Amino acid sequence: MASDPRRKAPRPGFVLDVDRSTPPILFHHGDNFRLEKLPPGRSRVIYPAEPLPGLPDPEESIRQALLNPIDDDPLPTLMTPGMKLTIAFDDLSLPLPQMRKPDIRQRVIEQVLDMAAAAGVDDVHLIAALALHRRMTEAELRHALGDRVYDAFAPQGALYNHDAEDPDGMVELGQTRHDEIVTMNKRAAESDLLVYVNLNIVSMDGGWKSTATGLSGYSGIRQHHNVDTMQKSRSFMDRHNSELHKSNWRQGEVIKNHGPRVFQIETTINNNTFGYDGPLSVLQKREWEWTARDRATFLGMKTGLNAMPASSRRKIFQSWKAPYELTSVQAGEVEAVHEVTLENCFKQHIVPVEGQTDILTLGLPYICPYNVNSVMNPILVMCLGLGYFFNMYRGQPLVREGGVLIMSHPTPWEFHPVHHPSYIDFFEQVLSDTTDPAEIEKKYEKQFAEDEWYRHLYRTSYAYHGVHPFYMWYWGAHALQWLGRVIIVGGDPRSVRRLGFQPASTLQDALEMASDVVGPHATITHMHNPPILMADVS
């Protein structure tokens, strides 16, 4: 494995111009795949960079980051015996898919705790900073933090999920200069030191967004999770051009002045989503480099998946743990740390692309941040395509204004009743009325956000907050405003129409339907994602 040339000299991402000799291109299609022939002469495919090499000694790199932080004092010097220490960490939505044990959070938190133990700190709490996401189960917490940490803190009630709706557990820290309210988990806010452990899979993660959103409540989050902010974020993956981040940074100023001292730890991982070998490694290779073995594996896998019921396919994919490797770790002052993180993130993800396209095609995989161990419902399909993938750009969107987005996903009319109860009502009640984000926000958001039943399920069950499906819809608001048409290939026509999009049986049908909007000789760009890539569009 170590002698694998791909590991020693990973190739950067690149743009392939499709010609007649180009083989069919792999499209993710939920928990299945499609091989699609793109029209030669006017199509191109953007491939992600190969995985960067992981740090040779992650434990030592973490230790050095904690002992030599950026613009801050070494972590051990910030710890004293009688202090109140809170360690917050990213929740289940990161990384995607879940990574193989030991999770980076476990590695970092164990070292932070060992330093706290050396200082004799008794009052330590660990909080899953999940904002309005669903609570993590015991198994999920054990996976993220390891048994040692879980067994040391959970039985004493010192390891728990953030509860944004706990009236006694939240405090308001103040307002920004733009009158944005800043709320925070009370325990975190009253701590002498708040250590935040990030796992930055994309450039959107981290910075002040970790504390200002992750440990906040509805009244704080709604300041930036709204249609106006999302439409002005060009894009929310580009921190310096993102209104979402600007608002979070303003809230960060308030935290800096009125909240706890924050010691930020950020980590980046490589693109090794499917491994260098094993059954899924073929998904990480460029099609013309598939060996006979890869082709046989792919055909076998596809035949098997076709024969399986959807629930079995989901189970198989959700059980996949990615062999991600740590590529960087930096700690210290929030903003300084985040700038270094962004550089490291972009090193792995950025692919330079010249010019926009008329039609952008996407193969949507089985997972997004909000359906780990769960069902990818139609609202999450919209969010993954129009929210996340569409926004994976720097400069300008990959597709021109008024262009067409074609996504491939089965889009089943299916919801997880425990995880996504408010999504069901949003889909039935709200989207059947309107798909306009601004109207939805105005007419329905408050009602769902303050619904007592959803609040109860969020706090005591494993449900996303009542307002969460709205945020999913807002996540795609910029794309909805920008695009001329959205077509979903191979999706359940009823769900696709409910989303306000057009269903197509094949990619050829979809391209023909797109020609109504962008003409018959439109240019096509396919984003070969995942593994993750971010287009730097000039």
Next chain:
Amino acid sequence: MKLRRQLDLPSLPRALSPIRRFRSLEFPLRAPSTPRGIAPPVRERTTGAHYDTSWSRRKPARLARAAIVDGPMRLAMSALAAPDRRGSDRLLALDGPAIFAANHHSHLDTPLMLTSIPEPWRHKIVVGAAADYFFGTRVTSAVSALTIGAIPIERTKVGRRSADIAAELIEDGWSLILFPEGGRSPDGWGQPFRGGAAYLAQRCGVPVVPVHIEGTGRILGKGRSKPRPSTTSVTIGAPLTARDDENAVRFAGRIEAEIAALADEASSDWYRARIRAHASESPSLSGPSVGAWRRSWALGDRSRGAKKRARSWPEL
């Protein structure tokens, strides 16, 4: 019968007895006797510390041992000891051979270690076993060498041979399981650690992996012949490397302290154990220096009974 007596002939069965026939053979068909006044030649011993175990590291024996360890031995451990194995993730950064040093309560410790140490070390490992106990006869020597990959370690007298064999094996890429206490615990508490593991680690430049085993004494403690099934835990610690300014004695002390911290972790929780370890307050493995009954009484405090895993939330 009368005639035979009269002719002084031996009885038929006695005459045909193979032992008698063998004894009746004479030199050179028999070994020569030593003349009186001459010291007999010293024969080299082939048991104890002198037993040659190299055959047990050849491929056929290794395959057989792998089958034994991963098959019946693992099954037996599951049935008898229901081990709760923890900490193997601490070996992720470990590359190459290591010395696995554990506390010692029972004969079950070795099979438990062999089935708990993860790959790639599990199947390229030898076990330091007491030469005077496991290598007493050729049969016990062969069985020990084949089933657990034992190599003889002299514990009753000072000698270089055991250390030289172990060092050669480590240099050849073999890992080693050692029990630095030198023998099973007589009363459930630990005994002082000897410096062998630390010395070997320094000599060969390999790390020592501290391992704490709990519960095997209840199943098959010293003096017991019939096992009584119970639960056990195996906690693997992070590899330790000797510091530049550390001699074998100090390094052995650090290994003992680390195993004591692992014992504390197994009986309380990881964070409390780390706090006590940093403050050099981990409970001693050798127990309190009080009368026998009070030592026995105090053993109860270390059981895992108090550490039943509490489920805060239901599984979905």
